[in-house]
Amino acid sequence: MVSRISHTTLDAQDPYTLSLFWSAVLGYAEDPDDPNMPEHEENMIFSPDRSHRVLFIRVPEAKSGKNRMHFDLIPTDRTRDEEIERVRGLGATDVHDLREPDGGWLVMADPEGNEFCILRGDIERAEA
Template identity: 60%
Template sequence: MTSYVSHTTVDCADAFTLSRWWQSVLDYREDPDDPNEPGHEECMIFSADGRHRLLFIEAPDTKQVKNRIHLDLRPAEGTRDEEYARLTELGATTVSDLRNPDGTGWVVLADPEGNEFCILRSEGEVAAGRS
């Protein structure tokens, strides 16, 4: 007997706003039969193939320390640095820049509520031996 991950849950202050932000980051969708709306305390978004889901749940407490679990993102198109630029334009903040002069490394960012995640190099960059 085994288990599988049904969805990843993110505690937050504003489920609707944060789900919309992550929707734009990941190009995820919401359930058209149960759309997310302002004021909803729980908002779910899905990957295009429906295999991964993120659930945002409003919680009364604020983030106090570093995440114990986080998402590692890899650009679907372009490079790590292009994706870094896109996400900071969307409102992500840099927590730690761990890129190296030889192109290796990653960047730790935080979403608008302070939840940390990483941007890794693209598969193309890995295949080319870059970063």
């Protein structure tokens, strides 16, 4: 027997706001039968096929230190740099630039400081 991941959980001071940010980044959505609300202690979003879920749980303390786990994102319909600009527009900030012309990534942070990386997109990978 093995285990499977039920969902990925992120602690948050404002789970509702983070659920909106990550919904926009990932193209995920809340459950229409159980909508996320600002006053909820937990807010969950689902991938379009509902195979992956991200749960945001309210905690009193702010994030401190570097994440031990993080998302590595690959843009599906644009380049890495185009996706970086889109995600910056959603409220992400740059943390550490490791981009190179033929690879690399940018480490970014969501509105509460959780790190994630954006790698080269599917379009760029197909051209290589």
